[in-house]
Amino acid sequence: MTLRLGDTVPNFTQASSEGEIDFYTWAGDSWVILFSHPADYTPVCTTELGEVARLKSQFDKRNVKPIALSVDSVESHKGWIGDINETQKTTVNYPILADPDKKVSDLYDMIHPNASNTLTVRSVFIIDSDKKLRLTLTYPASTGRNFDELLRVIDSLQLTDNHSVATPVNWKDGGDCVIVPSLKDPEVLKEKFPKGYTEVKPYLRMTPQPNK
């Protein structure tokens, strides 16, 4: 199934390192970062899953629940979690879905046959609290992901959902934003952006981050 931005993501029930998970129930009112990795007991994946555990408080702050997935079994995940904790000096504090029957991998199109017929690629899905897909990302097996970048995107999505701004190149939380081009009424602009704005071009107007 091809999932596109704005789609409602499909529900599933699947085993995990923390017991059986009904995805919608488990997600509740939170956002979710669902990410697949090619296999347990592999070096790059070990560093990635350790980093997500270290960043858990950052995800919590944003009301985001992490959940990982590979086509390995629950037993394999449980053994590997011991290695992640030991080598990455952390404690894995989120579930890893066990998908040996490829139910979830197929549902979310995480197996790309021309990369590997059997293993999931490094997919990322950021899903909002309405179960809408907000970001997809696909990395090759050989390249570990940058989870700081994913936090940055979540910051941008949560900001731009609530204010009439978008975030420019290389924006980070606290940086100047652009005012959405559709907003033109000077009275509305004054009301929405009391800190003011700079008009570089009629379509390029910069304003301090509204919620700071």
Ligand code: BEZ
């Ligand atoms: C890794 O996580 O280290 C990895 C997994 C599959 C292929 C290459 C590297």
